[in-house]
Amino acid sequence: MMASSTAAREPHPGDDSPYDVEAIRADFPIFGTQVHGQPLIYLDSGASAQKPRAVIDAMRLMYEGEYANVHRGAYWLSERSTTRYEEARQTVRGFINAARSEEVVFTMGATDAINLVAYSFGRGLLQAGDEIIISALEHHSNIVPWQILRDERGIVLKVCPITDAGDLDLGALETLLGPRTKLVAMAHTSNVLGTILPVETIIKMAHGVGARVLLDGCQAVVHTAVDVQALDVDFYAFSGHKLYGPTGIGVLYAKHELLEAMPPFRGGGDMIASVSFEHSVWAEPPAKFEAGTPPIVQAVGLASAIDYVSAIGLARIARHEADLLNYATQKMTVLPGLTIHGTSTRKAAVISFTMDCAHPHDMATLLDRSGVCIRVGHHCAQPLMARLGVSATARASFALYNTRADVDAFVKALEKVRAFFA
Structure with missing residues (x-):
């Protein structure tokens, strides 16, 4: 290398x-x-x-000398590839200070991660009349999935306004929060304005009414250290390609009890414990949410990118x-x-x-x-x-x-x- x-x-x-x-x-x-x-x-x-180059070389060397499909192979190359993939999960866990690696789900990107929450948490655990609050500065990926959920399930979608300077109107958020609020989904940092939202305050306010919080962290993890345990955030999503890593991979962090309660997003190989024509039993998180062949080499590239920025x-x-x-x-x-x-x-x-x-x-x-x-x-x-x-x-x-x-x-x-x- x-x-x-x-x-x-x-x-x-x-x-x-x-x-x-x-x-x-x-x-x-x-x-x-x-x-x-x-x-x-x-x-x-x-x-x-x-x-x-560290990311480019890590991915090239993985393809050249250590690549095989993961988790199901009984030969050295597959075992080595599996080790590298799960080591990447541990690297992400340390980067965001998750309590356990099982709380780190690899996805196709941040958009995929937010859609996972909308589909699994939204369709699996929310009911008509439940409320979701987003902000006026959100990326489409944190708007459209909730609109689809609203139209399909009768969820009430509310929008918290921003000030002329581009800050979140916390007074308006306090007014919008209530007993029917089940989720507050907001950007940690705006991709357009650069505004860093007061996420610690937002999380405390939301938890005060029993709501869960999802943060779109795409723009935040690149610029600042993120500690999901200190934040006490319920869901945190980010992508690899904005973090100097490859495209085709993202991360969903979620508290383990939520991942256990949520139904799977996709069905297929590796997300099951057993399958018959009459019944299937899901694997434990995070495998329950990683159906099919995962982004193996991309995960290695993301881990290398995290190591790179962490070293600087x-x-x-x-x-x-x-x-x-x-x-x-x-x-x-x-x-x-x-x-x-x-x-x-x-x-x-x-x-x-x-x-x-x-x-x-x-x-x-x-x-x-x-x-x-x-x-x-x-x-x-x-x-x-x-x-x-x-x-x-x-x-x-x-x-x-x-x-x-x-x-x-x-x-x-x-x-x-x-x-x-x-």
């Missing part, structure tokens, strides 16, 4: 040593790429992050990204005709914005000519766009490998946009 940089190899989480971003960038092969003859400036990690240190990454957020905000605020959407004081390294001179899609096209990659559109959050009074925004999302020089190149490209439409 090709050696990665010192920054990625030597664990020093949370210390005060200098953040060597150039050494980290050297771990990502894609930054040798040029776009239209320009150095790549990748500011779309909120959609999907780039992959370090989430606290150090957070400080670096906070610096980039502040620096970019200062640079963008002085640009004429530019509006930043989402001005919470508790914010991850995400900036959504519009310019009065150009549509976001035109902006992205022109920025691409300068090698700058941003995301534009409704960001799978159309109700939030309606709340903001826009049809679309442009979004720059910063990651552990970005630099102030990236910000400077981005702002210079925005100035070219204004000059082009002047």
Whole structure:
């Protein structure tokens, strides 16, 4: 395996040593790429992050020397593959501080994880008239499954508003909560505004009326340490590809007693204890929710990604990204005709914005000519766009490998946009 940089190899989480971003960038092969003859400036990690060589190599070596199907083979290669797969589950358990590995379910992604909860918890344990509360800043994956459940089962779906700054209206949430509330499902961090929701308060408020809480953690686990036991959250979902890991894998954390009570989401191999034509007995969690051949190599890649960010240190990454957020905000605020959407004081390294001179899609096209990659559109959050009074925004999302020089190149490209439409 090709050696990665010192920054990625030597664990020093949370210390005060200098953040060597150039050494980290050297771990990502894609930054040798040029776009239209320009150095790549990748500011779309909120959609999907780039992959370090450690992840690429871990997956390649798994395919080349340790791959077989898991759990059912009686030969060394299958046993080795099974060990690697279950070690990946243990890595995730430690990363989010779950009480036991059986509380970690591997899924196809965060969307799949939320749909699992909607199908199994929602259809299995909720009744007509029960209430689910979401927020006005949710991703479609945390809206549509509950709408389907509402239409099928008569569940009441309520929406908690946000403030003009993009913060959750806690007073409104208190009013919405009641004895029929069974689930509060919200983003930990907004994928559009970057707002970090006060999840500790939300969980306590929901538990106060006997409701369960699901957090969409896709944008949060990348930027901050998550401790599901300290939060006392009931469900926590996140994806691998935003966490510098592969696509095709996600995680659902759920308290063990909930997984035991919930019916399976899919039927098939590996999720059963026994099957006859008359009756089937389900396996114990998490196997009950992992029907068929699981994402074996993807799990190994996700574990490698977790090891990678953990070695750098989430606290150090957070400080670096906070610096980039502040620096970019200062640079963008002085640009004429530019509006930043989402001005919470508790914010991850995400900036959504519009310019009065150009549509976001035109902006992205022109920025691409300068090698700058941003995301534009409704960001799978159309109700939030309606709340903001826009049809679309442009979004720059910063990651552990970005630099102030990236910000400077981005702002210079925005100035070219204004000059082009002047």
